[in-house]
Amino acid sequence: MKECAMWKLILFSKAFKDKRIEELVTLAHNFKFDGYDLCVRPGYPINPENAAEKLPQIARLMNEEGLVIPMITGNFDLLYPDHPTAEPILSAMEKANIRLIKLGYYLFDPERQDYWQEVDKIRKAFEGWQRLGKRYNVKICYHTHSNRCMGLNCAALAHLLNGFDPDYLGAYIDPGHMVVEGEEFSVGCAMIKKYLSIVALKDVLITREEYQEHGRCKYLWVPAGKGMVNWTAVFSELKRIGYQGPLSVHCEFEVPEERFFDAVREEIEFFRTKRNSL
Numbered sequence: 001m002k003e004c005a006m007w008k009l010i011l012f013s014k015a016f017k018d019k020r021i022e023e024l025v026t027l028a029h030n031f032k033f034d035g036y037d038l039c040v041r042p043g044y045p046i047n048p049e050n051a052a053e054k055l056p057q058i059a060r061l062m063n064e065e066g067l068v069i070p071m072i073t074g075n076f077d078l079l080y081p082d083h084p085t086a087e088p089i090l091s092a093m094e095k096a097n098i099r100l101i102k103l104g105y106y107l108f109d110p111e112r113q114d115y116w117q118e119v120d121k122i123r124k125a126f127e128g129w130q131r132l133g134k135r136y137n138v139k140i141c142y143h144t145h146s147n148r149c150m151g152l153n154c155a156a157l158a159h160l161l162n163g164f165d166p167d168y169l170g171a172y173i174d175p176g177h178m179v180v181e182g183e184e185f186s187v188g189c190a191m192i193k194k195y196l197s198i199v200a201l202k203d204v205l206i207t208r209e210e211y212q213e214h215g216r217c218k219y220l221w222v223p224a225g226k227g228m229v230n231w232t233a234v235f236s237e238l239k240r241i242g243y244q245g246p247l248s249v250h251c252e253f254e255v256p257e258e259r260f261f262d263a264v265r266e267e268i269e270f271f272r273t274k275r276n277s278l
Helices: 021-031 051-064 086-096 115-136 154-161 175-180 185-195 231-240 257-276
Strands: 009-012 035-039 068-073 100-102 139-143 169-173 196-201 203-211 214-222 247-249
Touching: 009 021, 009 068, 009 257, 021 035, 021 051, 021 257, 035 051, 051 068, 051 086, 068 086, 086 100, 086 115, 100 196, 115 139, 115 154, 115 169, 139 154, 139 196, 154 169, 154 185, 169 185, 175 185, 175 196, 175 203, 185 196, 185 231, 231 257, 247 257
Parallel strands: 009 035, 009 247, 035 068, 068 100, 100 139, 139 169, 169 196, 196 247
Antiparallel strands: 203 214
């Protein structure tokens, strides 16, 4: 299994659905980041229908421009290895020399579902994904996403991944969502370290709001450094454990529309400075 270059700073293209590939190249050069976590979803320039043809072409173009695509993010319904787009996408990744893919999310409702039955169901799906990963030399990654997703933090993700081959199944951890779910970053890393393949970068601010005569947490996704994530501790821990994969900047903060691209530039600069300071 080929390893990604150490700590490449890449931009998740979710928010750039209307950008042509040439515009994404220009954006990367202007904002000085290393490449993309490329969204392969319906309505995007690269989508499940054209990935077999377009993905290798785009990877070559990015490479010629000195940019990388270490990872693609699949559509939300890409959950099981028998999905009709699964093998075509993984085959295209193999041809494009893209080695990481993020799946969709397995949702969990504690009022309707038995947790351990869901774990068994997902692990059975992961057995199939592992076989496909070996076939195409691709690693299938699952993201720690809060709000009743299976694998919502590293502890829960370990239930899904433990025992599988870390060459073909990987952990995609997210310090922001880990804060939401109350998990210390270094403790989470200790649980899934051998599976750690990619790290998402976004920040969250937690406040209190009134709810049913009591209170509850309100989560605001904010520019990096304005929330609860201790980024110094995050980057120090990644260095300490020898992490060598990419860092995916998500830019999912809430800012006025006219400020969005300025905020993206500032976000990239914030994380580039953190990375380069170690």
